[in-house]
Amino acid sequence: MQTSVIIVTYNSAGVIGACLDSLAAEAAAGMLEVVVVDNASADGTPDVVRERYPWATLHAGRENLGYSKGVNIGIRRARGRYLFILNPDTVVRRGSVQKLVDFMERTPDAGIVGPKLVFHDGTVQLSCRRFYTFRVLLMRRTPLGKIFRDESAVREHLMLDFDHASTRQVDWLIGAAMLVRREAVDSVGMMDERFFLYFEDVDWCYRMAQKGLRVYYVADAVVEHGYQRESAQAVLNRSFVAHLVSLFRYYEKWNALFYFLKRYREVGKVVLFLLLDVVAFNAAFLAAYYLRVALGTLFTNPMFPVQAYERFVVFENLLFVFTFLALGLYRIRRETRPVDELFLIGRAIVFASVLLMTSTYLSQIRTYSRMVVAFMVPFAILFDWLLRYGVRRLHRRLLVLKVDLKRVCVVGPKAEARDIELKLMQDDELGFDVVGIVDTAGQSDSILTGTLGPLEDLEKIVERYRLQQVVVLPGSVSDAQLAEVVAMGRRRVIDVTMLTGYATLVFHQARVSELQGRPIIFFPRDTRYLLDRFAKRALDLVTGTVFAVVSAPFHVLYSLYAFSRARKPFTVLERLGARGEPLALPIAGSGRTDGPSDFVNFPLFWLVVIGKMSIVGPYPLPPGEARYVGRVGRVRFEVRPGVTGHWREGAAVIGRADLFVRDA
Numbered sequence: 332m333q334t335s336v337i338i339v340t341y342n343s344a345g346v347i348g349a350c351l352d353s354l355a356a357e358a359a360a361g362m363l364e365v366v367v368v369d370n371a372s373a374d375g376t377p378d379v380v381r382e383r384y385p386w387a388t389l390h391a392g393r394e395n396l397g398y399s400k401g402v403n404i405g406i407r408r409a410r411g412r413y414l415f416i417l418n419p420d421t422v423v424r425r426g427s428v429q430k431l432v433d434f435m436e437r438t439p440d441a442g443i444v445g446p447k448l449v450f451h452d453g454t455v456q457l458s459c460r461r462f463y464t465f466r467v468l469l470m471r472r473t474p475l476g477k478i479f480r481d482e483s484a485v486r487e488h489l490m491l492d493f494d495h496a497s498t499r500q501v502d503w504l505i506g507a508a509m510l511v512r513r514e515a516v517d518s519v520g521m522m523d524e525r526f527f528l529y530f531e532d533v534d535w536c537y538r539m540a541q542k543g544l545r546v547y548y549v550a551d552a553v554v555e556h557g558y559q560r561e562s563a564q565a566v567l568n569r570s571f572v573a574h575l576v577s578l579f580r581y582y583e584k585w586n587a588l589f590y591f592l593k594r595y596r597e598v599g600k601v602v603l604f605l606l607l608d609v610v611a612f613n614a615a616f617l618a619a620y621y622l623r624v625a626l627g628t629l630f631t632n633p634m635f636p637v638q639a640y641e642r643f644v645v646f647e648n649l650l651f652v653f654t655f656l657a658l659g660l661y662r663i664r665r666e667t668r669p670v671d672e673l674f675l676i677g678r679a680i681v682f683a684s685v686l687l688m689t690s691t692y693l694s695q696i697r698t699y700s701r702m703v704v705a706f707m708v709p710f711a712i713l714f715d716w717l718l719r720y721g722v723r724r725l726h727r728r729l730l731v732l733k734v735d736l737k738r739v740c741v742v743g744p745k746a747e748a749r750d751i752e753l754k755l756m757q758d759d760e761l762g763f764d765v766v767g768i769v770d771t772a773g774q775s776d777s778i779l780t781g782t783l784g785p786l787e788d789l790e791k792i793v794e795r796y797r798l799q800q801v802v803v804l805p806g807s808v809s810d811a812q813l814a815e816v817v818a819m820g821r822r823r824v825i826d827v828t829m830l831t832g833y834a835t836l837v838f839h840q841a842r843v844s845e846l847q848g849r850p851i852i853f854f855p856r857d858t859r860y861l862l863d864r865f866a867k868r869a870l871d872l873v874t875g876t877v878f879a880v881v882s883a884p885f886h887v888l889y890s891l892y893a894f895s896r897a898r899k900p901f902t903v904l905e906r907l908g909a910r911g912e913p914l915a916l917p918i919a920g921s922g923r924t925d926g927p928s929d930f931v932n933f934p935l936f937w938l939v940v941i942g943k944m945s946i947v948g949p950y951p952l953p954p955g956e957a958r959y960v961g962r963v964g965r966v967r968f969e970v971r972p973g974v975t976g977h978w979r980e981g982a983a984v985i986g987r988a989d990l991f992v993r994d995a
Contacts, residue, residue: 334411421555524733908972
């Protein structure tokens with residue numbers, strides 16, 4: 332079967348019959364395969380297809396997945412070399428499909444070709460366009476379009492002056508009817524499923540152009556298209572809103588301004604979190620102040636009016652912000668867990684509050700109540716954590732909706748790079764939009780091989796595809812080539828990631844240096860080791876004691892509840908501690924140290940107090956996993972295992988047994 336027709340339906344019972352009738356003769360002659368994908372229609376569309384057109388392959392979905400997902404389902408089920416994407420409200424004139432196929436055969440650089448669309452009365456429908464510009468967007472999607480109806484930019488965008496009786500190359504075609512070459516789909520990819528409805532055709536044509544494939548309007552082939560989009564008829568209906576959402580997705584994906592903002596996202600994230608922190612600090616001060624006022628009868632000293640605290644609040648904000656900066660809370664990472672961020676925020680605010688109390692005491696400022704500072708600590712921790720957590724939840728929701736994805740390419744031999752590409756695409760939590768691979772094995776024809784191009788063109792590829800990160804496979808490039816890639820990343824302000832087996836050895840004390848003109852990774856001796864150990868143990872004692880005391884009532888209540896239900900309140904897990912000695916971990920409930928709730932870890936703080944564990948450290952290994960740790964990995968047993976640490980971030984991807992040095 333050379334050509335497959337793919338029709339996506341949704342409540343199309345009234346129009347699908349005429350569409351399939353126009354294809355019946357060619358389908359009966361074995362010239363066409365027809366695949367109908369129904370998006371959970373409620374008007375009996377699948378029954379119409381099943382009963383009246385049994386020769387069509389029907390995929391009846393249980394939910395409305397959107398147009399682009401429906402097309403992709405059809406592509407996967409279709410067998411033809413050419414894929415004719417067709418709307419259900421069309422009637423294909425006899426011979427038009429073959430004319431499109433013949434044109435595709437004569438034009439090897441064609442990725443997509445489309446017919447002339449006409450209304451049922453024969454009036455030509457403007458189905459070929461030029462790509463959107465900001466000026467066109469203003470004229471087409473704002474009231475300005477009604478004022479400047481003959482704006483030249485709009486006329487050029489709609490190709491109003493083009494003779495629609497002639498065949499020519501265009502930027503993009505309306506997706507009501509388009510023939511796509513299977514090899515082009517293999518090279519470019521299927522429709523982008525983040526577009527639920529609208530702009531999936533614009534995006535597909537744009538990606539074709541990026542790969543050097545062209546889009547043609549073929550006037551000899553004619554398809555009647557009788558339905559005019561609802562989004563073009565009204566202002567605030569559901570279809571119009573969907574159109575605007577897809578428009579935003581398209582610009583978020585391809586617009587140069589969005590690309591600039593994404594490359595400098597770190598600056599934006601720091602500014603956003605700094606503003607959130609300042610809001611939290613000031614809200615905490617107000618809450619603490621008015622709580623102190625409400626409890627005034629319990630204290631002997633009078634309260635000054637809130638206006639008297641202006642200089643104090645300014646100093647407090649500056650001190651808290653600089654403390655957060657010094658303790659690394661503005662190194663924003665997606666993978667930071669809520670409980671870890673709560674701990675980091677608490678540590679920073681307690682430290683800043685001690686400095687605040689000390690500095691004001693030494694300066695003998697007596698215009699404020701020190702109970703305000705004491706009350707402010709829990710409020711600041713709570714407010715700041717809630718604000719940060721809310722923003723992170725919102726961002727994770729955006730990633731689920733395929734917004735703010737990081738565009739990535741993989742550099743390496745085609746087979747290995749393709750394997751990594753598929754793994755990255757399957758992990759939604761990473762927030763990656765994997766564009767493709769750059770083959771380092773010598774294949775450079777991007778149209779035929781399905782790659783983005785050769786390594787020599789990487790900088791052009793980054794700019795063309797709006798990439799934000801390049802992932803380099805180990806051993807795929809020479810040292811000189813890797814240096815060029817890193818330098819390119821600095822110029823283009825993008826991330827360069829290299830997969831390597833040495834990742835666990837690169838931690839905060841390592842640095843890149845030079846030896847006899849050759850680059851090296853230098854691990855210097857640490858003269859502050861004993862001081863660091865003392866400071867870490869002191870912090871463990873203070874933090875562990877606080878959390879152990881605070882959590883004790885909860886343990887008592889939980890134990891009483893468990894005993895009342897004839898359950899075991901705690902599960903003791905056998906683990907390996909410092910020096911490889913046996914360590915018994917009392918974990919509440921089912922005995923999981925990584926969930927379902929982080930409250931199960933509170934019993935571990937007693938182990939921190941007595942020196943069996945640390946707040947931050949490597950994952951406490953079960954005895955059975957110790958044999959998988961190599962000689963290098965045994966450095967983990969030189970330190971105490973941690974209640975938390977980097978193993979919480981990377982366990983699902985890399986494996987807890989590998990993530991030891993950064994925690995140690």
